Amino acid sequence: MSEKKFKSLKDFYPFYLSQHINTTSRVLHFIGTGLVALTLFTGFLFHQSRFFLALPLFVFGLPWIGHFFFEKNKSTFFQYPIYTLASDFLMFYDLLNGKQSFVVKHD
Numbered sequence: 001m002s003e004k005k006f007k008s009l010k011d012f013y014p015f016y017l018s019q020h021i022n023t024t025s026r027v028l029h030f031i032g033t034g035l036v037a038l039t040l041f042t043g044f045l046f047h048q049s050r051f052f053l054a055l056p057l058f059v060f061g062l063p064w065i066g067h068f069f070f071e072k073n074k075s076t077f078f079q080y081p082i083y084t085l086a087s088d089f090l091m092f093y094d095l096l097n098g099k100q101s102f103v104v105k106h107d
Contacts, residue, residue, distance in 0.1 A: 009086050016087035019073055021104040025066030026095065030102070032062035033092040063088070 006012040020026055035058040043051030060077075067075050077084045094100035 006080060006083060009083055009090075012080060012083040013087050013090060016076065016084065017091065017100070019071065019076060020066075020091065022066065022070040023103050025063075025070040026091070026102050026104075028062040028066035028070075029088060030092055030095050032058045033088045035062075037089075037092075059085075 006015065020029060036055060039051050039054055039058060043049065060075075064075055067073055075084065091100060095102060
């Protein structure tokens with residue numbers, strides 16, 4: 001098995017952002033990550049495991065639509081699953097608080 005290129009989330013996150021430069025893709029990731037958080041919260045709050053059945057759709061469905069149709073690249077999930085999930089929530093938080101923008105300006 002080959003050694004991973006990224007040794008920390010701090011090193012991985014800029015690469016993650018470079019794979020998410022399309023506005024529509026960022027919106028789909030934002031919605032998907034928000035729905036993941038809402039679904040987890042609701043499932044635990046109401047003790048209803050059926051909410052968790054929708055998680056794969058939100059975790060994979062919306063973001064992969066963004067990658068396939070808008071970014072024209074592949075998700076990093078299978079190569080870096082932990083870093084990718086953490087980066088999803090970091091980007092969600094950064095978009096929410098204005099540290100990142102939905103519209104990426106190209107140099």
